[in-house]
Amino acid sequence: MAKHETPLLSQLETGPWPSFVSDIKREAESRAKNEKGIDYQIPVDACEDLLGVLELSYKHGRTHWKHGGIVGVFGYGGGVIGRYCDQPEQFPGVAHFHTMRVSQPAGKFYTTEYLKGLCDLWEFRGSGITNMHGSTGDIIFIGTTTPQLEEVFYELTHTFNQDLGGSGSNLRTPSDCVGQARCEFACYDTQAICHELTNYYQDELHRPAFPYKFKFKFDGCPNCCVASIARSDLSFIGTWRDEIRIDAEAVKAYVGGELKPNGGAHAGRDWGAFDIQKEVVDLCPTKCMRYADGKLEINNKECTRCMHCINVMPRALRIGNDRGVTILAGAKAPILDGAQMGTLIVPFMKAEAPYDDIKEKVIEPIWDWWMEEGKNRERLGELMKRQGLQRMIEVLGVDPDPRMVQEPRSNPYIFWKEDEVEGGWKRDINEFRKYHKR
Template sequence: MKHKTPLLDQLESGPWPSFVSDIKREAEARAKNEKGVDFQIPVEVCEDILGVMELTYEQKRTHWKHGGIVGVFGYGGGVIGRYCDQPDLFPGVAHFHTMRVNQPGGKYYNTDFLRKLCDLWDKRGSGLTNMHGSTGDIILLGTYTHQLEEVFYELTHDFNQDLGGSGSNLRTPADCLGMSRCEYACFDTMALCYDLTNEYQDFLHRPAFPYKFKFKFDGCPNCCVASIARSDMSFIGTWRDDIKIDQEAVKAYVAGEIPPNAGAFKGRDWGAFDINAEVIDLCPTKCMAWDGKKLSIYTPECVRCMHCINVMPKA
C-alpha cells in the first residue's frame, strides 16, 4: 500500500466485516488491473482514500473541503461534491464526488445489470460502491468532476437509470418489495413509488425546498423500509376493515401443527408454542383473549402492530 495506516489497520481486527479490508482489496485489484480497465481517474484512488483517512485520524481534523455545487447539467442534485485539501499528498482523491443513482423499485436487479454497473464504476470512478445508502440509492463513491457527465450519460442512455436526489431536493423515494413477493402487502408499494417518483421528477432533480424531503413506502406496518423513521412522509399499508381470524388455523398453531413465525426461528428448540406467552400477552394494547378454543380480538383497540400476524401468519 502507498500509505502506512496503523490506525485504520486496527479497524480490521474485530470479528465484523471491515470497510478498511474492503478498500484495501479494491486498491490491490486496481493496482493489478487484470481486466485491463481503461481507468479514467487515478489508479491510486483507493490507496489515497485510506491515506487521507489515516491522516484525519492522526490529526483529528478533516481534510475534505466543502464540495460546493458540482453536478450534471440541468440537475441540482444527485452528486455530492468533495474535494481534498491535500491534493498533492493524495492525488487519487483530489476530487471524490459521490453519485446517487435512483435504485429500482423493490431493489430488483439482474446480475447483468450489476456487472455492467461495476464495470462502469471501475472505469469512471473509484470502484467503491455502497448498496444501498440510507436514502435507498445505489451509491457510487468517489470520482472526478470530469467524469460526472460521462457517468450520467451512460446511466441514462445505456442503463435506463437516473440520478437520485440530494441536498434540498425530494430524495429518491424508496419502497419495500411489497406485492411482488410479500403476502402482507396491503397496497402496491412499487406502483405508488414509481408513480410518485415520476410525478415529482422536477423536485427530485432541482432543489426547491429549504431542507431535504423524503417519501417512503411500506406495504404493511412491519415497516421493512422503516418509512416511519426514515422519511418525512411515510406511506404504510393497513387493512380497511376489522382484523380477520381463521380459528381453525389458530387451533393448528396451538396444537403445534404449523410452525410459529412461519418457521423463522425453528433452528433452535424453543419448546412448545405457547399462545398466551407468545401472542396474547405481547399484544401491545392487550386487546386479545384466548379461551382455549377461540381467539377473540377487540378490534377498536387493535393498533395493527402486526405482532400476532407475524407469529401466526396463516391465522
C-alpha cells in the first residue's frame, strides 16, 4: 500500500502519454520490495515521500522545495543543485534531495555497459530516478542526500572517468548534435569542437565567475537539431559559402517519381505525384530557385541556407564544399527580459582544430566584456540589447555586415563618433551642435 494518498498525481497517469508519476511509483515499489538486496545509501522511502511532497505542492498550488544555500563537492562551485523540502517532518525521505548534473559526452554516444553502470551507481547512492538529457542537456541524477555527494563524485571520476556538468553562474555543459558521425548535412565536426571546448574551459564550467549562466551549443547544419539559435548564448551553426551541389539526374528522378521526396519519410501515405515547383521552388523564402525545361537552377548569392530544398531532395542537392560555421550570440528564454533568438555576429568562420580563432577572437573577448559590463543575472543577450549591437561589434573587432541587421532602424537619431566621419559629415555635425547650443 502506498505511503501517501496521491489522487492529483494519479490524474497525470490517465492521459495517452507515458507519465513520470508512473515511473516514480515503479521505482518506489522496487525500493520497497528490494528484491536485489541493495544496501540503499539514502532513505528507502525517498521516492514515496517525493510523490507525497509533489501531491502537497499540487494541492497548495505552490512548491514545497526551498533553496537551502550552496551545497556541492569539494573544489567545485557547480554541478550540484541543492534541494531541501520545507516539510521535513512530514516527508523525511526527501528532507534533502539534491540533484547532480553529469556532463554528457559529445554527441551523446554511450555503451549499454556504461549506462548500466551509471544507473547502478544512482540506484545505490541516490533515488534511482534519472532524467536523460532534458532541457539542460546533461544526464540528471535526481535526488540524494548531502553525505552521498562526494561519494557519487568519487565514483564518477574514478570508475567512469566522467565529470560533473555545469550549474549556477558559469559555463553550462556544452551540447552538440550528432554531427558527422551520422549526418550527411553536417558542415563541421560538432563532436570535436564540443569536446575540445568542454575540456579547455573546465575552470569556467566548474567555478562560477560569470554574471549568469552561459551556454555553447553546436548545430552541424542550419537544420538546427539542438535548437542552438534559440537556446544558447553562443550558437555555432554549420554552413557553407560556395554553391549548393546539384545532381541533375537525381532531380529528374525526383520529378519522375523514381525517388521519394523527404527521404521517403511519408512512405505509406499517398500524397500524390511530387511537384517540384509547388513543393520546392515556390517555398524558397528568397525565391532564389528556378525550374524550367527540366533543369533546376539556384542563385546561390540569394540563398539563406534554409535547408528546405536539400531536405526535400537530399539525393539531388548537397551542401557546398567550402564549409565552416555561422556564429550567433544572445539567445535565451525569459529571465530579466523576454525570450530572444540569437543575433548573427560572425557570418562565416572556419571550424578547425584546435579552434584557436574561435577561442581568442570570439569567445574570450565576449566573456571579458560581459564579465566587466554585465549586471547580476543578466544574460549576454540582455547586455547586447542594453548596450547595442554596435558595442558587440566593437568588442569583437569585426566589420558591420548587413546580415547582422534584423530590421531597418526605427530610431532616426544616430550619433556618430568623430573618428568615424570625414569632410562634409563632420562639418554638418558641428553645425548641428552649434545650432543646439544656441
